[in-house]
Amino acid sequence: MDVPMRSTLLFSTLLVLLIHGGHSFYLPGVAPQDFDKGDLLMVKVNKLTSIKTQLPYSYYSLPYCRPNSIVDSAENLGEVLRGDRIENSPFVFNMREPQMCNIVCRKILDAESAREFKEKIDDEYRVNMILDNLPLVMPIRRGDQDTTLVYQLGYYVGLKGKYAGTNEEKYFIHNHLAFTVKFHRDQLTQTARIVGFEVEPFSVKHDYEGEFSEKTRLTSCDPHARRLVTSSNNPQEVEDKQEIIFTYDVSFEESEVKWASRWDAYLLTSDDQIHWFSIVNSLMIVLFLSGMVAMIMLRTLYRDISKYNELETLEEAQEETGWKLVHGDVFRPPANSDLLCVYAGTGVQCFGMMVVTMMFAVLGFLSPSNRGGLMTAMLFLWVFMGIFAGYASARLYKMFKGTEWKRIALRTAFLFPGTIAVVFFILNALIWGEKSSGAVPFTTMFALIFLWFGISVPLVFVGSYVGSRKHAIDDPVKTNKIPRQIPEQAWYMNPVFSILIGGILPFGAVFIELFFILTSIWLHQFYYIFGFLFIVLMILIVTCAEITIVLCYFQLCSEDYLWWWRSYLTSGSSALYLFLYAAFYFFTKLEITKPVSGMLYFGYMLIASYVFFVLTGTIGFYACFWFTRLIYSSVKID
Incomplete structure (x- = not known):
């Protein structure tokens, strides 16, 4: 395909995605697959998952029926990090040809196999399968009178209960x-496309006469019935030396749902109305508060600048008050200025990654059909944003009269990712100790290290070199040689108090959406409302900037010129509330009992909070940096 044709195709695709809101679409190269009657449908098995342990396992870690040879599907980086292990299975269908009472295999459990099944049933593990890139779901009704269906990913390995009194x-x-396979038929070609893959699991102790073979007729079912099993008065127990016969039947159901819209049923949940109401309510409150803050700040600043610029007599000019009084110290380099440069540069890297990722997600490129696409995109974007991290840290470092740009580049390249890597390696060791498929294999670990050392680090140095060659940012006012003494501050201007207060509003802008994100991650539900998430991100940026500017203005009016670090920590403190909310969510919504699973939860939420701290802190810092330069360049300084 030549370049003009490819550009035209990409533009038209983007236009379609914008019109349809990122739901009903298919991307170039991801074409639907047409099936004729009788075509083979190969079911693939995915990981076993549990919301109680958060530890995924391979399907064949349990003694299920196996095909003649197990073939792993090619997986991207995001799928491997999520613990996905997609493999073939003995479940094979023929398109639009129902099958009843199919025997997969017979297993005689030993003590070890029975114990493994019991452990997975205790931990409420679900079996996940895939057909034509659609996940297997189990439709569930909310209540007897409710006609709304909720789709649960996968089906439970088994159940536990009392039997026979x-x-x-x-x-x-x-x-x-x-199994129920839903398909949409093309009226012209009579080919069909799969638009749904559902299951209803049963526990049945099968009976048969004579010796068992693959062609044995089971007396516990009627293969000529429309539905093999509707209920079971004799469920299959899991015990040592128990014989278990695995069976399935498959029916095909024609559907009006088109292939491009086949994900919509899985993405729309019964909580949509609550979600929409909560997001809009939060949006209105935050916008109202932000508008009030902006109005007060603009009016106050306009009055201050006008008053300072209208001073005519020498006596009036000498009677400086408020924030103008500290003009000789406000741009004095802070303590640990090198560390501030590193964190500011890292924040620019995270900010660029977040914004670009959200743009791709809103346009529909990171759909659920592209498993692992979101995580893969974030990793690669973070790596390539290293050039902006190096540039931002070097520019700020040069403004502080620093000369050793290589040292700053080195710290920018290793401090933040090194901290994340240490925590990640510890968590991965815990997962590996549990023999879970979620443990990152050695080859993937090597790929991550290559992305860090082979791409990110060189790009950080390139950005730092370019930033160090630029002309240093000039301060709008001169800095005095002797630091001014800071007067005693009121209790409400205490650094700790003002920093903690500053983090409340940014957290309030995201905490409702945070609930849905945590539910998606830890309760294994679909999340695909990236449009709302992008709006919340924009609100977060505005809120972080405004609350930091307001508190910075009050601080300068109190003749406290140590604003550099406080501006970073003011909005960055919202990460503390995020971690506290994660702890609240853990104890109120999750049923995790294993210590390792709890350590995994808090470990990953600590990483998320750290990233959130760097992101919000950088937004607040640069907003305050722009604000102070603006106001001090707008007044006459003698």
Whole structure:
């Protein structure tokens, strides 16, 4: 394909995505697959997941039926980091040809196999499968009178309960699967496209006569019935030396849903109305507060600047008050200025990654059908944004009269990612110790290290070199040689108090959306409302900037010129509230009981809070930096 044609195709695709809101689409190169009657449909198995342990396992880690040879599907970086292990399975269908009472295999459990099944049933593990890139879902009704269906990803390995009037709890396995494949038929070609993949699991103790073989007729089911099993009065128990026969039946159902819209049913949940109302409510409140803050600040600053510039007599000029009084110290380099440069540069890197990722997500390029696409995109964007991190840190470092730009570049390239890497390696060791498929393999670890050392670090040095060659940023006013003494501050201007107060409003802008994000990650639900997430990100940026500017103005009016670090920590303190909210979510919404799973949760949320701190802190710092330069360049300084 030549360049003009490719550009035209990309432009038209972007236009379609914008019109349809990123839901009903397919990307270039991701064409739908047409099936004729009788074509083979290969079901793939994915990981076993549990919201109680948060530790994924491979499907074949349990003694399920296996095909003759297990073939792993090619996976991207994001899928590997998420613990996805996509493999072939013995479940093979023929398009639009129902199959009833199909025997997959027979297993005789030993003590070890029975124990493994019982452990997974105790931890409420679900089996995940894929057909034509669609995940297997189990439709569930909210109530008897409710017609709304909610789709649960996968089906439970089994269940635990009392049976036959006994008080002893027993374990039962779901060994019979009733699949439903929904398809949309093309009226012209009569080919079909798969638009749904559903299952209803049952626990059935199968009976048969004579010796068992693959062609044995099971007396516990009627293969000529429309639906093999509707209920089971004799469920399959999980015990040592128990015989388990795994079976399935598949039916095909024609649907009016088109291929381009097949994900819509999975992405629309019953909580949509609450979600929309909450987001709009939060948006209105934050915009109202931001508008009030902006109005007060503009009016106050206009009056101050006008008053300072209208001073005529020498006596009046000598009677400086408020924020103008500290003009000789306001641009004095702060303590630990090198560290501030590093964190400011890293924040620019995170900011660029977040904004570009959200833009791609809103346009629909990071759809759920592209498994691992979101995480892969964020990793690569973060790596390539290293050039902006190096440039920003070097520019700020040169403004502070620094000369060793290589040292700043080195710290920018290693401090933040090195901290994340240490925590990640510790968590990965815990996962590896649990023999979970979520543990990152050695080859992937090597790829991550290559991305860091081979691409990110050189780009940081390139950006630092370019930034160090630029002309230093000039201060709008001269800095006195002797620092001015800071007067005693009021209790409400205490640094700790003002920093903690400053983080409340940015956190308030995102905490409602944060609930849905945490639910998506830790309760294994779909999240695809990136349009709202992008709006919330914009609100977060505005809120961080405005609250930092307001508190910085009050600080300067109190003749406290140590604003550099405080501006960073003011908006960055919202990360503390994020971590506290994550702890609240853990104890109120999750049922994690294993210590390792709890450590994984708080470890990953600590990483997320650290990234959030760097992101929001940088936004507040640069807003305050722009604000102070603006006001001190707008007044006459003798």
